[in-house]
Amino acid sequence: MTSPRHLTEPPLLHPGQPGYDDELAGFQTGFALRPGLVVPARDAADVTAAVRYAGERRLHVGIRATGHGLPGPVEGGVLVSTRRMDRVSVDPGSRTVRVQAGVRWGQVVAAAAPYGLAPLNGSAPSVGAVSYTLGGGLGILAREFGYAADHVRSLDVVTADGRLRQVTPESDSDLYWALLGAGHALGVVTGMEIGLVPVRTLYGGSLAFDGRDVDPAVVLRAYEEWTRTVPEGLTSSFAAVPYPDIPALPPHLRGRCVVSVRVAHTGPDGDRIVAPLRRIGPVLSDSLREMPYSESHTIHSDPDFPHTYYGDSAVVSELDVRRVARVLERTGPEAAGAMCVVQVNHLGGALGRPAPNSVPYREGGFLVRMLTMADRERAREILDPAFELLAPVTLGRALNFAFGAGDRSAGLYDAATRKRLAGIKSRYDPANLFSANYGVSG
Template sequence: MNPNQSSTPGGAVVSRETAARLAAQTVGPVLLPGEDGYDVECASYNLAVSHQPALVVGVAGVADVQAAVDFAAEQGLPVAMLATGHSALPTAGAVLINTRRMDGVTIDAEARTARVEAGVQWQQVVEAAGKHGLAPLNGASPSVGVVGYTLGGGLSPIGRTFGFAADQVRRVELVTADGRLRVATATEEPDLFWAVLGGKGNFGVVTALEFNLFPVSHIYGGGLFFTADRAAEVFNAWGRWTAGVPDEMNSSIALLQLPPLPEVPEPLRGQMVVHVRIAYVGAAEEGERLVAPLREIAPMLIDSVMEMPYTAIASIHADPPNPIPVQDRSGLLREFTPELVDAIVEHAGPDSGSPLVIFELRHLGGALERRPAAGNASDLQGAAFSLYAVGLGGPNEAEAIHAHLTRVLAAIAPWSTGRLFVNFLTAADAAPEQFAQAYLPETYQRLVAIKASYDPTNLFRATPDIAAA
């Protein structure tokens, strides 16, 4: 190979001379494989996904994004985007746009809105809004990127109370395949606005979002931990309990296999446990009354449910803060039955030999079912619970973990809606035929038509892909 060229496993070749022409147009770095800083620029939260793009651009602003999109179109290369990489897909052969330098957050306390740039993580917004007694519909993990999460719908720990994060977006700024910076709202380019919110990264590179905040300064939240030998009892009791709670009560339940690490509390260290997560939006006294039946199920290892400032909401799920190698799958369930619990315990419980570190069910419904008048492409129609299962391991462990995940999904198939949730899609779901399962047929056909209008060459295909008509 010519020493002035660079290639990736995707087969794309970009010459150093060509890359230098792009670098002359950008403030942020433009890097080829093998160059200093390339691996750092491509690093993501999910260590199981290896990013090896043909070229990576660490964009510093909108003009850099436009230059990178124009370059990719000229070179016939797909565009991929990276902020935090929680749900990253492989990027071999693509032009990877790293948005981490675009980290501005502006809070308008009077209007109860936030404007965030493309690389912002949720904890930045939670803290900035919290200074004004306000809260966003953030993700469970503080290090999840705001934009990628919201474009997938955005299922917040308080989503039953206020709906999808996507429902609260007022304005989207994005660079489309023609290199134009567009503004999309419910009244300005409404088709694009509808499609972007739920269509993931198929329609352009979002450079900024403006969305509503809520006057929530405190919640009644935390976790109840039980021994895994009581899994069936706790799961069944939680399932019955969810049937009678108000929209202000948000909860999930998980089987956790926690590592024997010093940072894990002693009663949980190196153990499989059942973790019930609570986030009640309302007075602590009422939250305590509603949670009381759960406290009576069985003796607890830890009870951390209490009134807390909203800025501490990340402590409820307590997701690992540092990058980890994630192998995951997801699903949507239409109902919760004792037979479902039997299947879960058999395939993910203490005697299953499961390699999974997390098997989680989230209670849906409430405001998630009340779609806004303007609408968007996000919905969970027919789903009462979401499922998310995770194993930790790199390439050597991936095959065994995915085989087990496949068995788990097969075991719970009788309760599945047959659909997926965009936020939890993985590489196994990224092809158009799998991605279509995240939508109602009429929704997907509308997305395809809008994709054909705004991205007819499918430039933005290094994402869960809506194939242009």
């Protein structure tokens, strides 16, 4: 394979060349990635040249920033690595931020904080802002402000014809609608302008229980009842995390199943609102407090080191406590034989409002997410039956939380959204150049 002549620095990387394996290193380590060519893109011109090169040779194109949500293994084709494209620029007057394709949310939070502004980021500061937003973007303030995709002003994207386009709701309403919700299936987004919200501080943290002292199903039921009473400005989640008994963990976590409720609230009376949760039972830890938004990543304290995991998600119409309790039983360490994490996100509020993008299932009441650290085959054996328990109340899956354990496209969109996406895909990528990503065709 020859290299595109207009991409000479930094060097294009082929298998076996120094730096090739390093360029493929990312957060999700379970998949084998062996593209025929890696393009370490520095700017939109590099991306444009790479897409043209791939299109001329009918090679599929994959996109990679941080590697948190890989859809599956990659063999052959061209992988565009955008992690070097990491410029952030905040305009406090218009309450917007411009980000390049490789920017991580932690950078945006830090850049916006001096102005008393915040992005609609997720729980982990190491996640890429662009990929997260293209998949919808379910953040820690989601019930108050909606999806991150709902706040995008414009996108710079290289489409399959090798054109760099600036896309706005006015310039191309169809492509704008499709990009925000379809992930990387329609092109390589090299940057975007996103609205910020005026949040300087919040009330948040985690209330954790030891699963040996308080039945996880009891916490789940109390949580579901509590969510019926909370204001729209409060976003929360429930999680059950079984920790292995290993020296690498703090002593208070080793061998425990920690059940927690995580909270982010921008309004008053935080302590009063969470009081019913504190009455559930003996508390293992309580980090709920007023905090600057720049510390919001401590609410979830997501792992910041690369590791192997597979998972999937189900947007459900309601939180059927009985069914989810059975899921907790099946994914517990004794039944599953592997570490499985179950998280339930409370939806509704601003997430249920219509927006000019393709983020589906806005009528959903909750999102159930499951991850396992087993290999992929074992992950399917554990997770598929667990999700089957939820089938009667499941509307579909969430693209940002489909971590390679299931089909690349099934259930990611309702029928009407999928049909419209397929039509737009056929116009902008008729040869399915971006087939290495989650699919929207058919």
